[in-house]
Amino acid sequence: GQNIDQPTEMTATEGAIVQINCTYQTSGFNGLFWYQQHAGEAPTFLSYNVLDGLEEKGRFSSFLSRSKGYSYLLLKELQMKDSASYLCAVIDSNYQLIWGAGTKLIIKP
């Protein structure tokens, strides 16, 4: 079966750095997304990786290793507004999005 694993919840301090990991086993791979979702709202796009390596976009970076079926989202200089759920999603060989359960990130002052 297809499976995406990410931690259920993480806590970090304002101004610090946090890394949210995602491992996947899917039938084929056509890219990996990270989305941010605040409670009661639709997900918003953060990043897309299809090749190995690190993609940096401001305070957020995303890394992919296809051979290891592994990705992480790195958030720097954490702000209180970064408190949200972070969803990892993989596009499989049929171009379907397979979703992880999300990681709830709690930022403390």
Next chain:
Amino acid sequence: GAVVSQHPSRVICKSGTSVKIECRSLDFQATTMFWYRQFPKQSLMLMATSNEGSKATYEQGVEKDKFLINHASLTLSTLTVTSAHPEDSSFYICSARGYQGDTEAFFGQGTRLTVV
């Protein structure tokens, strides 16, 4: 990015009635629309995939007669929850994709359905 508009954002209905949710792609042609539901503190669960002009493909466990999906044009898909019950109360989200090779699907704002 492309814009997907979902309406209404919130709806409260009585048990036994039907509710229609619209999803529109405003600046691109959506050949494929996805409908998700999300219970509190859970991830998105794909309900069905619809391609313009053809019948929707429902995920296992989703009742096609209860959740009617219409994708009659390249810019509009609708989800109708028929004979709604309190257990249908959930957050429903649509997303739209241009072509199969497109990697990103764009989300609507979501609809919070409460059945009383």
